[in-house]
Structures are given as C-alpha cells and as structure tokens.
Amino acid sequence: MSTKRKRMFSKELKHMMYGFGDVREPLHESIDLLEELVFEFIQEMTLKAAQVSNKRGKFQTEDLVFLVRKDPKKYYRVIELLRMNEELKKAKKAFDETNVEEEENV
Structure with a gap:
C-alpha cells in the first residue's frame, strides 16, 4: 500500500478468502492487496x-444501481441486497411495534 490507513475489511476479506479455498490464515500481504483493491473499487x-448524482443534486442508492446496470452479476446482487435491507427494516419495525404493545400491556 502506498499510504498507511486503518484496515477496514481485513477480517471480512480473511473469511472470504478462506471460504473461496485459501488457507485459514492467509498472508497479510494478500489481505493488504485485496483490501487495497476493494478500497479503490469503492472509492x-x-x-x-x-x-451521476450531481445532475439531481442528491446522492441516492439508485445512482449506484445505475452504475452497475450493465454488469448482471453486480446488478442482481445489488438488487438482492437492497431487497434484503428492506425486509430487515420491515421486520425490525414489526418487532419494535410488538415490543411497544407488550410494554403497554404490562
């Protein structure tokens, strides 16, 4: 890495590497390289x-979806993650509402 920065994805990358067939404890250099690639991709x-969002003036999730629209794997993964996020929000809201009702009945 050209500049030192806090490792943000090391633990996750290590697990992903193992899941894809690498050794349980991959070399730090391998993790650093992948982390640099991930960071550059995100950036x-x-x-x-x-x-893209400058045209509207507001950064939205749809801007990222627009960017990956021509890559089917990325596009469908993004759509799946957004759907799962909505389901989690609904489940959390329902859970919170149930807890409020139970507390009111006590």
Whole structure:
C-alpha cells in the first residue's frame, strides 16, 4: 500500500478468502492487496455515483444501481441486497411495534 490507513475489511476479506479455498490464515500481504483493491473499487464507484448524482443534486442508492446496470452479476446482487435491507427494516419495525404493545400491556 502506498499510504498507511486503518484496515477496514481485513477480517471480512480473511473469511472470504478462506471460504473461496485459501488457507485459514492467509498472508497479510494478500489481505493488504485485496483490501487495497476493494478500497479503490469503492472509492471509484462512489466518485462515479457522485458525478451521476450531481445532475439531481442528491446522492441516492439508485445512482449506484445505475452504475452497475450493465454488469448482471453486480446488478442482481445489488438488487438482492437492497431487497434484503428492506425486509430487515420491515421486520425490525414489526418487532419494535410488538415490543411497544407488550410494554403497554404490562
């Protein structure tokens, strides 16, 4: 890495590497390289999404979806993750409402 920064994805990358057939404890250099690639990808996508959103003036999730629309694997994964996020929000809301009702009945 050219500049030192806090490792943000090391634990997750280590588990992903193991899940894809690497050893349980991969080399730190391998993790560092992958982390650099992930960071650069996120940075690049964020900058592109910001450029797209400048036309509307507001950064939205749809800007990222727009950027990956031509890559079917990324597109459908993004759609799946957004759907799962909505389901989690609904489940959390329902759970919170149930807890409020139970507390009121006590």
